[in-house]
Structure formats: C-alpha cells, structure tokens
Amino acid sequence: MSTVTMTTRGDAFAALGRERLESALKAVVGPVAGFALFVLVWQVVAMRIPEIPTPGVTWHAAVELFSDPFYDNGPNDKGIGWNLLASLERVAIGFGLAALVGIPVGFAIGRYAAVRAMFSPIVSLLRPVSPLAWLPLGLLLFKAANPAAIWAIFICSIWPMIINTAVGVSRVPQDYLNVARVLNLSEWKVTTKVLLPAVLPYMLTGVRLSIGTAWLVIVAAEMLTGGTGIGFWLWDEWNNLKVEHIVIAIFVIGIVGLLLETLLVALARRFTYTEE
Amino acid sequence: MKKFVRIERVGQTFDTRKGAFVALRDIDLTVEQGEFITLIGHSGCGKSTLLNLIAGLTRPTSGVLLCAEREITGPGPDRAVVFQNHSLLPWLTCFQNVHLAVERVFGATEKRAQLAERTRAALDLVGLLPAQNKLPREISGGMKQRVGIARALAIEPGVLLMDEPFGALDALTRAHLQDELLKIVAKTRTTTIMVTHDVDEAVLLSDRIVMLTNGPAATIGEILPVPLSRPRDRVRLANDPTYLACRAGVVDFLHRRHGNPERSQAAAPANAVLSVVPAPLEEAAAAARAAA
Numbered sequence: 426m427s428t429v430t431m432t433t434r435g436d437a438f439a440a441l442g443r444e445r446l447e448s449a450l451k452a453v454v455g456p457v458a459g460f461a462l463f464v465l466v467w468q469v470v471a472m473r474i475p476e477i478p479t480p481g482v483t484w485h486a487a488v489e490l491f492s493d494p495f496y497d498n499g500p501n502d503k504g505i506g507w508n509l510l511a512s513l514e515r516v517a518i519g520f521g522l523a524a525l526v527g528i529p530v531g532f533a534i535g536r537y538a539a540v541r542a543m544f545s546p547i548v549s550l551l552r553p554v555s556p557l558a559w560l561p562l563g564l565l566l567f568k569a570a571n572p573a574a575i576w577a578i579f580i581c582s583i584w585p586m587i588i589n590t591a592v593g594v595s596r597v598p599q600d601y602l603n604v605a606r607v608l609n610l611s612e613w614k615v616t617t618k619v620l621l622p623a624v625l626p627y628m629l630t631g632v633r634l635s636i637g638t639a640w641l642v643i644v645a646a647e648m649l650t651g652g653t654g655i656g657f658w659l660w661d662e663w664n665n666l667k668v669e670h671i672v673i674a675i676f677v678i679g680i681v682g683l684l685l686e687t688l689l690v691a692l693a694r695r696f697t698y699t700e701e
Numbered sequence: 702m703k704k705f706v707r708i709e710r711v712g713q714t715f716d717t718r719k720g721a722f723v724a725l726r727d728i729d730l731t732v733e734q735g736e737f738i739t740l741i742g743h744s745g746c747g748k749s750t751l752l753n754l755i756a757g758l759t760r761p762t763s764g765v766l767l768c769a770e771r772e773i774t775g776p777g778p779d780r781a782v783v784f785q786n787h788s789l790l791p792w793l794t795c796f797q798n799v800h801l802a803v804e805r806v807f808g809a810t811e812k813r814a815q816l817a818e819r820t821r822a823a824l825d826l827v828g829l830l831p832a833q834n835k836l837p838r839e840i841s842g843g844m845k846q847r848v849g850i851a852r853a854l855a856i857e858p859g860v861l862l863m864d865e866p867f868g869a870l871d872a873l874t875r876a877h878l879q880d881e882l883l884k885i886v887a888k889t890r891t892t893t894i895m896v897t898h899d900v901d902e903a904v905l906l907s908d909r910i911v912m913l914t915n916g917p918a919a920t921i922g923e924i925l926p927v928p929l930s931r932p933r934d935r936v937r938l939a940n941d942p943t944y945l946a947c948r949a950g951v952v953d954f955l956h957r958r959h960g961n962p963e964r965s966q967a968a969a970p971a972n973a974v975l976s977v978v979p980a981p982l983e984e985a986a987a988a989a990r991a992a993a
Binding site: 614 | 781782786788790792802805
C-alpha cells in the first residue's frame with residue numbers, strides 16, 4: 426500500500442520536474458537563439474569590414490582584460506574594474522544627492538498647491554534639457570572634472586524624482602486622507618503612516634527612471650571630463666585604436682545598466698503594496 | 702435620555718461650475734444617547750453629505766451641528782467613521798490599522814501594553830483576533846469591513862457614523878454583519894448614525910428611521926420610529942406585524958411619495974411643490990417681521 430503511494434508520489438514529482446525543466450528550456454531558447462543570430466551577424470560584418478573586431482578576437486581581449494581588472498599604472502592607465510567603480514561612485518553620489526533634494530521637493534509640490542504653482546513651470550522648462558548642457562556650469566562652479574560629472578548626474582536624476590513623487594502625492598486616494606482626517610492624525614503620522622507608504626511606489630518609479638538616465642549620462646560626461654571612469658576608458662581606447670576594447674566597454678555598460686535596473690525593480694516590488 | 706447630537710437648520714450648498722448646488726436644506730434632527738438612527742433615501746439625496754457634516758469632514762453652509770453640546774467644527778475622536786469601502790491602509794496589518802486609531806486617542810495617557818490590549822479587545826469584539834497580523838488584501842471584504850468597525854469602536858467614540866458600511870458586500874455577508882453589529886451595539890451602547898439604502902437593514906437595526914426627500918435641496922421628509930423590542934432576531938421578525946408595518950412605511954415613502962427621481966419624473970414635481978412651498982412662505986413672513 427505504502428509503496429504504491431510512494432511511487433505515485435514519486436511519479437508526480439518527476440512530472441513536476443519535467444514540467445519545470447520544459448518551461449525553463451522555453452524561457453532560455455529564445456534569448457539563446459537571439460544571441461546566436463547576433464554573434465553570427467557580427468561575425469559576417471567583421472569579416473566584411475576589417476576594422477571591426479570579430480567576436481572571437483573580442484572574447485580573447487575580454488578574457489585578458491578581466492583576468493586583471495584592478496591594476497593601477499598611474500592616473501591614465503588603470504584596470505577596467507577601477508574605471509567601472511569610479512563611474513558607479515559618481516552615479517551613486519549624484520543620484521543620492523538628487524534623491525535627497527528631489528524627493529522632499531516633489532513632496533512639497535504634490536502636497537501644497539502654492540508650491541506646485543511656483544515650481545511646476547520651472548520643472549517643465551528644465552526637464553527636457555540634456556544634462557550634458559549643464560556640464561560647463563558644473564565645471565565653472567566646481568573647477569574640477571569629478572564634481573562636474575556628479576553635477577550632471579544630479580541634474581539628470583532629479584527631474585524624474587521630483588515629478589514622480591509629486592504625482593504620487595497628488596494621487597494618494599482620498600479615502601486614506603479621510604481616514605487620516607477622521608482620526609485627526611498629526612502631520613508627522615500622516616506623512617509616515619499614510620503619505621509615504623502610498624507614494625513609495627511612485628517614488629521608486631522615479632528612482633528607476635533616474636538610474637537609467639544617470640547611467641546613460643555618466644558615460645557621455647566622462648568622455649568630456651576625462652580622468653577615470655568607464656566613459657573615459659572607452660574614449661581612451663578609441664584614442665589607442667583598440668576597437669575590441671570599445672566593444673567590450675559597450676557590453677560592460679549594457680550589463681551594468683541592466684543590473685542596476687533589475688536591482689531597483691526588485692526593490693520597487695519589495696516596497697509596493699497591493700490593494701487586493 | 703440625553704440629547705446627544707443636535708442638528709439645527711442645517712443647509713449645505715456646493716459651488717459647482719454650473720453655479721451653486723443646494724444639496725441639503727433645513728435639516729433638523731436630534732439624536733439621543735444610545736440611539737440607533739438610519740438615514741435612508743434614494744441615491745443623490747444627500748444622506749452621505751449629512752453624515753460627512755456630522756463627521757466634521759465638511760462644514761455646513763448654514764445652521765449648526767452639535768455633539769455633546771459642543772459645536773462640530775471638524776473631525777474628532779468623539780465621532781468615529783466607518784466608510785463604505787472599508788478604507789483600511791493596505792500597507793498595515795489589521796492590528797496596525799486599529800492601533801493607529803488607538804494610539805492617536807489614548808497614546809498620551811496610556812502605556813504601550815494598554816494600547817495593544819485595547820487594539821486586541823476591539824479586534825476581539827468583531828471576532829477578528831486570529832487575523833490580527835494579516836494584511837487587508839489577505840482577508841475577505843466582510844472581514845475588512847469588520848476591521849473598519851473595530852477601528853471605529855476602538856477609540857470609544859461618542860457617536861459611531863457609518864456610511865453604507867455593508868453596501869459593497871454580498872447579501873449573506875451583509876446579513877451576518879448586521880447581526881454582529883446589533884450585538885456589538887447592544888454591548889457597547891454606542892450612539893450610531895448609519896446611512897443606508899436598504900429598507901430591511903434600516904428597519905432591523907434602527908430605533909428611528911430618518912427618511913430624506915429627493916435632491917437637490919433634500920430635507921427630512923419623515924422620521925419613522927421602529928417600536929421593536931431588542932434583542933432583535935431577523936428570523937422571528939420576518940412575519941412580525943410591527944416589522945412589516947415599519948417596512949411598508951419606508952417603502953411607501955421611498956417608492957410612492959418620493960419615487961426614484963431617475964425613474965418617475967412625473968411624480969416628482971407635485972411632491973417638490975408641496976415640500977418647497979413652506980420655505981418661501983416662511984421667508985416672506987420673516988421679511989414682513991423684519992420690515993415691521
């Protein structure tokens with residue numbers, strides 16, 4: 426009797442395992458096929474145009490590059506790891522400052538009509554400007570390349586944070602505010618227990634949009650300012666005519682951007698409440 | 702019996718894009734302590750507007766509202782509100798939702814353990830102590846509404862205001878919650894004012910049923926006392942002559958004398974004329990007195 430149940434249960438597990446394997450296969454097949462096609466086209470193009478490195482050459486260069494990512498031969502010759510970390514540090518600082526300023530400003534714009542009337546035209550006017558247009562002002566203000574690059578990140582990150590926070594605050598359901606009103610909650614409690622949790626998903630959307638642009642902008646800003654950073658490194662390798670390194674930089678930038686985005690999506694999911 | 706809530710000559714006018722809209726006029730109502738009052742009327746008759754006025758969420762354009770002999774100037778913990786759509790904060794557990802209210806009212810005078818005890822007692826009153834650590838999305842609609850009631854009762858309000866609390870629930874859950882509410886109110890002796898559009902609910906629960914005329918410019922058309930003894934049992938009342946008479950009275954008011962404004966346009970003008978006439982006459986008399 427017991428052996429019978431054991432085997433049926435075992436079969437069920439096996440079936441479940443097979444199903445999982447099948448769905449996993451299905452999920453993998455598409456991307457793998459896409460990559461294979463991509464590499465194939467790349468190989469063909471590289472064979473036609475000799476300046477473009479083939480996938481094989483690029484792969485070998487990447488293996489070599491990543492075997493020692495953290496060497497340091499003076500200010501203009503550092504490993505790709507150092508450059509990547511320098512870029513991430515700039516993004517983190519600029520981004521953090523933008524959150525520090527942008528989220529309270531967004532809160533004020535969303536909560537008080539007078540503040541909204543004053544600032545929303547300014548935000549609308551400045552938002553479409555490329556952050557790189559602010560770079561000279563940063564150089565002028567800080568007289569150094571590194572803070573200027575951080576400044577550009579700050580400027581590009583702050584708009585989505587302000588706008589999304591403000592939208593979130595203005596969309597807090599009236600029901601929740603009514604609860605706050607009938608319970609006579611203090612402004613502090615309203616902010617921490619009602620507004621902040623209700624606005625958090627919007628805020629995290631703003632943060633996610635910001636990190637995307639910040640990562641786009643840092644590469645361009647570092648090309649202009651020089652020093653260290655993945656953008657500078659890419660430009661430096663162009664000056665050295667190491668085209669395979671440029672291709673590697675493109676992939677690295679893409680992968681890091683994807684990781685940042687995934688991280689923030691996971692964070693947003695963790696803090697987003699669901700109504701039903 | 703003490704007169705607990707007094708509403709005197711209250712009117713409410715809203716400014717809309719099309720001009721002033723008179724929602725309520727000449728509302729006079731006195732509610733005694735421990736009384737259960739329902740406000741009934743067709744949708745758009747301003748019964749929720751009246752409840753919001755008592756809650757202090759809106760201020761009247763004219764007249765005055767008093768609770769325990771003090772003018773109502775805003776929301777306060779002496780008047781708890783249960784909303785139609787439960788309005789629990791979705792990021793807080795049932796316990797936390799109730800605790801938020803308890804903390805606000807008793808936080809200054811009581812210790813943390815006492816606050817937690819009050820919160821648990823309120824949840825126990827509605828039979829939801831086992832679900833105290835669940836989030837609102839993890840419990841059913843009826844349970845959510847019970848948490849809403851627990852939150853309202855936990856602050857020991859003088860008046861419990863309920864805005865169609867069971868309107869969004871299915872008939873069986875609604876009946877179950879009505880029975881529970883009867884028991885709870887019998888236990889706590891809380892003065893209750895409840896908005897409803899359900900005739901049976903009104904008769905089963907109320908001491909008096911306040912029937913509102915159709916809007917715009919709605920007012921109290923009739924107040925029907927329900928002389929049924931408590932505790933009330935819905936099964937036994939089903940064929941009770943007093944129950945049936947009360948029920949017939951409300952149905953008659955709602956469907957014959959003040960028919961649904963959207964369906965019977967023909968019947969409305971006659972009623973409107975009848976109910977509107979006294980006001981201008983009174984105004985004329987007042988003007989005459991002033992002139993003299």
